[in-house]
Amino acid sequence: MSPPITSQSRYETVIGLEVHAQMRTRSKIFCGCATQFGAEANTQICPICAAFPGVLPVLNREVVNMAIKTGLAIQGQIRLLSEFSRKNYFYPDLPAGYQISQYELPIVEHGQLVIASPLDQGPKKIGITRIHMEVDAGKSLHEGIQGASWVDLNRTGTPLMEIVSEPDLRSAAEAGEYLKKLRAIVRYLGVCDGNMEEGSFRCDANVSIRLRGAPILGTRCELKNLNSIRNVMRAIDYEVERQIELIDNGDSVIQETRLWNADLNSSRAMRGKEDAHDYRYFPEPDLPPLRLTPERIAAVAATLPELPDAKAERFRTQYQLSDYDAGVLTASQELADYFEAVAQQAATLGQPNPKVAANWVMVELGGRLNKENWDIQQTPIPAHHLGQLVAMIQQGILSGKTAKELFEILFTEGGDPLQIVERKGLRQVTNSTAIEEAVDQVLAAHPEDVAQYHAGKTKVIGFLVGQIMKRTQGKANPALVNQLLQARLTRQE
Numbered sequence: 224m225s226p227p228i229t230s231q232s233r234y235e236t237v238i239g240l241e242v243h244a245q246m247r248t249r250s251k252i253f254c255g256c257a258t259q260f261g262a263e264a265n266t267q268i269c270p271i272c273a274a275f276p277g278v279l280p281v282l283n284r285e286v287v288n289m290a291i292k293t294g295l296a297i298q299g300q301i302r303l304l305s306e307f308s309r310k311n312y313f314y315p316d317l318p319a320g321y322q323i324s325q326y327e328l329p330i331v332e333h334g335q336l337v338i339a340s341p342l343d344q345g346p347k348k349i350g351i352t353r354i355h356m357e358v359d360a361g362k363s364l365h366e367g368i369q370g371a372s373w374v375d376l377n378r379t380g381t382p383l384m385e386i387v388s389e390p391d392l393r394s395a396a397e398a399g400e401y402l403k404k405l406r407a408i409v410r411y412l413g414v415c416d417g418n419m420e421e422g423s424f425r426c427d428a429n430v431s432i433r434l435r436g437a438p439i440l441g442t443r444c445e446l447k448n449l450n451s452i453r454n455v456m457r458a459i460d461y462e463v464e465r466q467i468e469l470i471d472n473g474d475s476v477i478q479e480t481r482l483w484n485a486d487l488n489s490s491r492a493m494r495g496k497e498d499a500h501d502y503r504y505f506p507e508p509d510l511p512p513l514r515l516t517p518e519r520i521a522a523v524a525a526t527l528p529e530l531p532d533a534k535a536e537r538f539r540t541q542y543q544l545s546d547y548d549a550g551v552l553t554a555s556q557e558l559a560d561y562f563e564a565v566a567q568q569a570a571t572l573g574q575p576n577p578k579v580a581a582n583w584v585m586v587e588l589g590g591r592l593n594k595e596n597w598d599i600q601q602t603p604i605p606a607h608h609l610g611q612l613v614a615m616i617q618q619g620i621l622s623g624k625t626a627k628e629l630f631e632i633l634f635t636e637g638g639d640p641l642q643i644v645e646r647k648g649l650r651q652v653t654n655s656t657a658i659e660e661a662v663d664q665v666l667a668a669h670p671e672d673v674a675q676y677h678a679g680k681t682k683v684i685g686f687l688v689g690q691i692m693k694r695t696q697g698k699a700n701p702a703l704v705n706q707l708l709q710a711r712l713t714r715q716e
């Protein structure tokens with residue numbers, strides 16, 4: 224694969240993404256059928272979602288709330304009046320022969336997402352044109368019965384949000400960042416599980432190239448069948464290279480839909496890309512226009528959780544974490560909650576040092592989980608146990624080496640951290656002679672603080688303890704340090 228387009232190359236890549244996010248409602252968008260993934264084929268259907276003649280759809284209120292939530296989270300405008308339309312096309316897994324979607328009046332418009340752009344090396348705003356609600360189709364299956372295809376309609380009528388970006392993305396890497404951010408947001412909101420492998424968070428990419436600085440967009444191709452962020456990025460790189468080759472050879476790009484094949488690391492043309500007029504959209508006659516009140520939108524706004532950007536900002540100030548650490552730890556709600564529980568547990572047991580807690584969560588635990596191919600929800604170490612471990616490091620009970628030993632035991636066997644330390648003899652030998660030496664050295668080095676102490680400013684003791692801990696490389700037991708320091712100061716009086 225050739226290197227991605229850089230700022231030096233003749234061409235500029237233009238990418239817009241369409242994400243279909245399956246909403247995590249218990250029931251479908253227009254009927255009461257369950258939406259559970261993995262149920263036996265054709266067990267979650269009724270006359271409405273199977274599109275029997277004469278049935279009427281009834282809009283699921285929760286679907287609307289979730290769309291509003293998502294719209295607010297991307298700083299979009301929520302339309303007080305939106306409407307559903309019929310998008311007409313035939314497909315074996317679409318029993319109605321049309322999809323109920325939103326066309327001219329979508330529920331959300333003019334949003335945006337800020338990504339960390341690898342190209343610009345800084346934050347970059349990506350416009351979000353619209354979010355609309357629509358029904359999912361069923362699934363055509365081509366295996367199971369020899370020589371036959373069949374249809375599973377369980378998924379028909381499952382609510383989807385289509386989230387359409389502006390063509391603001393300029394590289395595969397930016398597309399990857401955008402998807403990670405968007406997925407984090409829908410997961411934080413609890414409106415979609417973001418699972419690309421199971422197809423509940425699907426992405427189509429519209430890709431074109433143009434000569435750098437050209438005022439109009441080049442002909443685009445739509446890429447489908449992208450079931451991971453990595454595949455989205457690979458498919459875009461491949462497509463850019465394909466289009467450059469075509470244009471450099473004097474050919475032109477044909478507007479079409481192309482299917483990505485991850486195994487072959489290439490794509491092939493699937494069909495000519497339709498334009499909107501091919502679908503003969505018209506307002507859905509079975510559903511009234513959707514009218515919202517400012518009060519309803521405000522009520523939904525009140526339920527919004529702290530979102531990734533805001534949380535990262537808080538982590539930077541509250542825990543003095545770097546941009547990088549704050550970004551990593553807020554990638555998911557679960558990871559952020561876990562880190563905060565570790566940091567708080569460590570803080571209640573000793574001197575709080577959130578950076579130490581952050582390192583243990585990201586480096587030690589993160590690395591170990593990666594090795595097992597587990598995510599944070601599957602961690603065998605409860606947060607309060609890791610918090611105890613961090614506290615014991617800060618108290619000088621554990622050295623870096625014994626902390627890792629304890630960590631491994633907690634990860635593989637579990638158990639109470641303090642009991643394990645005692646049982647395995649991991650506690651650092653506390654040598655009072657060595658600490659006394661450090662106390663003497665620190666007192667000799669800071670006569671003015673000692674004088675302040677004797678003048679009644681007992682607060683300086685915290686500073687002196689800190690200096691002694693530093694001198695003993697944090698290995699001294701803080702309780703013992705305190706005790707010896709107090710004794711020495713009293714003797715001086």
Ligand SMILES: [Zn+2]
Pocket residue numbers: 251254255256267268269270271272273380
């Ligand atoms: Zn149904």
